[in-house]
Amino acid sequence: MIMDISGMGFTDELSSLQPGMSLGNLHIVSFIGKGAIGEVYLAQHEMLGKEFAVKVIPKGFSGEDGAEVFKQAARIQNKLDHPNILRIDDLGEEDMFYWLRMEHIEGEVTADKERIRTLEDLMRSNKGPLSEEEVNYYLYYLLLGLDHAHSVGVIHADLKPANVLIAEEGVKISELGVTDLIGHAWDDFHILRKDIRLEPTPFDPLPGFSRALPSLLSAFEYYSPEQRAGKRPDIASNLYSVGLMTYRMLTGRHSLSLDLPTKAVNGINPRWDAWIQQALAYDTEDRFQSASDMLHAIPGLDAGDEVEDSPTSEQVAS
Numbered sequence: 001m002i003m004d005i006s007g008m009g010f011t012d013e014l015s016s017l018q019p020g021m022s023l024g025n026l027h028i029v030s031f032i033g034k035g036a037i038g039e040v041y042l043a044q045h046e047m048l049g050k051e052f053a054v055k056v057i058p059k060g061f062s063g064e065d066g067a068e069v070f071k072q073a074a075r076i077q078n079k080l081d082h083p084n085i086l087r088i089d090d091l092g093e094e095d096m097f098y099w100l101r102m103e104h105i106e107g108e109v110t111a112d113k114e115r116i117r118t119l120e121d122l123m124r125s126n127k128g129p130l131s132e133e134e135v136n137y138y139l140y141y142l143l144l145g146l147d148h149a150h151s152v153g154v155i156h157a158d159l160k161p162a163n164v165l166i167a168e169e170g171v172k173i174s175e176l177g178v179t180d181l182i183g184h185a186w187d188d189f190h191i192l193r194k195d196i197r198l199e200p201t202p203f204d205p206l207p208g209f210s211r212a213l214p215s216l217l218s219a220f221e222y223y224s225p226e227q228r229a230g231k232r233p234d235i236a237s238n239l240y241s242v243g244l245m246t247y248r249m250l251t252g253r254h255s256l257s258l259d260l261p262t263k264a265v266n267g268i269n270p271r272w273d274a275w276i277q278q279a280l281a282y283d284t285e286d287r288f289q290s291a292s293d294m295l296h297a298i299p300g301l302d303a304g305d306e307v308e309d310s311p312t313s314e315q316v317a318s
Helices: 066-077 119-126 132-151 185-192 213-217 235-251 271-279 291-296
Strands: 021-023 026-034 039-045 051-058 088-093 097-103 164-166 171-173
Touching: 026 051, 066 088, 119 164, 119 235, 132 171, 132 235, 132 291, 235 271, 235 291
Parallel strands: none
Antiparallel strands: 021 026, 026 039, 039 051, 051 097, 088 097, 164 171
């Protein structure tokens, strides 16, 4: 018997929805993961039999203007039709949460049976720098997706490796146009915290639902200087975040250091030093001015060239 979850709140701290529950014509199959502002599930369409990913976001994160922000998020999705942007094809709301239906990306499986769905998963599993070929491959498709989003006036408010999904061809950027649903949570929770390692977020929007701060804090790691100062992100902010991700891919270092890429890794293209310096310039006017400019300046990727085939499964699993 299928349970109807309409009107139910989140009551299970491990995962709020359970297999067998239904959300409209979608049946919940399994729990995929929990992020900073919501949970993601694998769901199957009742009539089509097709699998989707469904993200649920508690309304407690969205503030008093949540309904209008949600409508705006839905309108934005109509602009984001691009192969390197995760497609959100349906949105809805229940009494206690919003939900978004997205295409399901399975990712890759390593030789150790570890599931690699995101760029964050890949870098964590790799435990060292990626090859320049891999960096060029993922960076190329990431910047293609960003360039399209920027061309239609959409800026990513939470760009980080966990929001870059590994797809059959390149990557797909997730969370574009939906992060405003969390309202002022990003601004408020870190002001109220005392111990960032132990204290849970003061936001407890639904009964039985709690959130540890580390999952929220991971976003700030890839913030630009102006975002850290409390300003809204713009194109230059997104490109700074791309620079931080690229530095980590190239060097294997989780945190930015004073060492340029050629000092951190032997034998890589020396042009990466100037590229990283421009990407991570403190002043926005000194950075790349567009994702297209940044793409065409990638060392080893001449303007007009396309990347080779995707990294082999052995490379991804290394």
